[in-house]
Amino acid sequence: MxxxxxxxxxxxxxxxxxxxxxxxxxxITGFVLFMAMGKDPVEGLTFFFITPVSDLIGLAELGLKMAPLLLCAAGLTVCYRAKLWNIGAEGHFLMGALGASVVAVQLVDVSGFWVLPVVLVAGIVAGMLWAAIAAGLKTHLNCNEILTTIMLNYIALNLLLYAVHGPLKDPYGFGFPQSVMFGDAALLPDLIPGTRLHLGLAFGLLAAVSVWVLFARSFIGFQLNVVGQDQRAAAFAGFSARRLTWFAFLVGGATAGLAGASEVTGPIGQLVPQVSPGYGYTAIIVVFLGRMHALGIIAASALLALTFIGGEMLQIAMNxxxxxxxxxxxxxxxxxxxxxxxxxxxxxxxxxxxxxxxxxxxxxxxxx
Amino acid sequence: MSAALRLKLENIVKEYPGCRANDGIDLTVESGEIHALLGENGAGKSTLMKVIYGVVQPDEGRMLWNGHPVKVDSPARARAMGIGMVFQHFSLFETLTVAENIALGLPTAEARDRRELDQRIREVSERYGMALDPRRYVSTLSVGERQRVEIIRCLIQETTLLILDEPTSVLTPQEVTDLFATLRKLAKEGCSILFISHKLEEVRSLCHNATVLRQGRVSGDCRPKDVSAADIARLMVGDDTPISTRVPAAEPGDVLLEVRDLSWKSSDPFGTSLKDVSVTLNQGEIVGIAGVAGNGQDELLKALSGEIRMDRGDMDLGGLGIGALSPDQRRKLGVAIVPEERLGRGAVPGMSLAENALLTASGQGLVDRGMIRFGRVRDFSRAVIRRFDVRCNGEDSTARSLSGGNLQKYIIGREALQNPRLLVASHPTWGVDVGSAVAIHEALVKLRDEGASILLISEDLDELYQLCSRIGALCDGRLSPLAPTSELTIEQLGQWMAGEFDSAEATHAAA
Structure with missing residues (x-):
């Protein structure tokens, strides 16, 4: 036995x-699955894991998908270290995209170096506000954050859909539910010319490094760890669970909001309904796979980014x-x-x- | 040895991952004998009891019951054979009556007729001098009465070997006397009793024979009445450990802490509310709070630490009201707390000793503009380890890896090195080996001599009498008067622990 x-x-x-x-x-399971579907497993796995990253364009695409994952995962790491199970990165992300778009649409014809920062900050603030709802429900009404954040994700999605079908809809867009294309001043600069890779990846890497510093060096990171490992010890030491909950949620909202803003100002350039293929949810896997550690989540976000690109590749190449x-x-x-x-x-x-x-x-x- | 052997254990071995809890233990108990099983926490007493009671199976060894080899594969089997056990933590449902609780442990046929069961409970309780109403709800019973329920539950099933795991740790001195009378009567009728304890004087007054365990092995057998408590202690701790502290008299200074009419209502229906607790502490004195566990000790500690906010009352530290301050604000004013639970409150189990230093000592220059100064954290942690002789593999050991005594020395040291003005310590030597207990007592006395005020909450009356200049008792969230130790008889203290004091008098005496 x-x-x-x-x-x-x-x-x-x-x-x-x-x-x-x-x-x-x-x-291994993928191998078996491909065989069961009557596809060549070696070819399938090659298309999924290797072909997407075999040239510079492919690697740039990988970085493009990594950026939102890394940003969302960095914020979630702060929450999860404190055992705050924030499932709401998707909602923060969508609100960030919406918030940034609202501002960007007003500034379509404006030029100036300040436009992009304002648009990004709008996204960050929108993400934080959305996270603040869940934080307030938890600290003041003791609502379970798993449930509230999941429900808020759906509300965020519907708000976004309302916006693209209503107030933000491009009047000359042939009825498509999407906003106008943003002005150039509101678009993120490319990191590698000739590819779609933009500044968002730098934000993501910066966020990961910040998380590393937070938990390796700062006292507030230590307090978050204590709350996560031992609530009674935290209460005994006088670390305010309420304050730390707010901190973690606001950081989570800010990074995911920035991810959403970077997505609409980066590769998309306008607000569309399918702005997220589920980055906020996938980021949860990234955090656990990356062991809630900065280096780990960088590696894990690359791997999970690959699943998005590999999936697209399989759709195209093998139907x-x-x-x-x-x-x-x-x-x-x-x-x-x-x-x-x-x-x-x-x-x-x-x-x-x-x-x-x-x-x-x-x-x-x-x-x- | 011609008397009938009730129980004989031969070469019992039980191994857990990472520790050999029982390492070849032999033990014999005769019929009608009260046999003490002594040893420090972690010596293997509880494991051995669980082996006898069928909770765990031994890896090696053999058990003879009335002369026949037996294999006890479950507690139900043990009970069917006539072995009853009263655990340290009772397994009673508070929302059921005494009779219902007892019925739960009986075979269905016997449990069905409630009237007959009530009758049997009354018979047993009267016969052995343990007054108990079978129809009362357990939640309304005192701890001593709950213990009676557990004992009667065993006796009603014709138990011939009764195992009691540290039964007196939850009782007042008077209740202990009553319990001992019951046990002696039981023994006289032929019931064997296995009495687990680490209180030597009790063992000497009650038990016929004693087996002493140390580190999983039998370190000696003796007749407790014929040897001194010091001799037994030697067997428990080995030769190289000091076993007591000499405490010079205190020279109290000015008033430091003044608590007046502190009240706090518990939201838990089975929790304890604090009622008009008043206490004054002078600089350079240790004041003791006795009491049976669960009478508001933890709540008082939390009210003083700031983990709970009192509903009513005043709390002044050196003339400054601290009642509305948070735990870390109070700590900055020189309040240090040593909670009862070391792992999971006083220290985070999975974190290193150095990180655990940060838990309360961050104000000692260990954090600069939000960033941790790891060099200083390590220095501080190393200083605690060195000064308080904490046995560990350096400041990177996890708190979990330390023995209870060593972790407690670390926690006390962490607070002591911050030069507190007020130290509140709850059960600082509970479950701690004798050597560490002596070191902890010495640390407390040293702090006192340096001018700190210490409030010592403890169930160990010996400890309180040894260290404190004044002692009071908590009962049901009310605090008795505080009397100078030299004038307080143990009988008086026992009455206070049982709640026999006048609240008005308490307020008066404290004021």
């Missing part, structure tokens, strides 16, 4: 091999459904959570115990 028993000490080795193991298992991206992301998270169990537990072989008598079973239940 196999017995899952608690390790006396958590395994550090397993903490870092678990993501790799999860990736390997995902690839596979769009769901392939979500499938691989889901597999990855599933295997990661499974492998993570072995950080705290290990498997031991054991001879089957003598079957207890029915009487003993009932009594033992009462005992506990």
């Amino acid at each position: 196999l017995l899952l028993e608690r390790r006396p000490v958590d395994s550090t080795l397993m903490r870092w091999t678990s993501p790799v193991l999860a990736l390997v298992l995902t690839v 596979m459904p769009k769901a392939i991206t979500g499938l691989f992301q889901g597999l990855l998270l599933f295997y990661l959570l499974t492998c993570d169990a072995f950080i705290h537990y290990r498997i031991r072989l054991k001879q089957p115990a003598i079957k207890p008598t029915p009487k003993a079973v009932t009594a033992a239940t009462q005992e506990s």
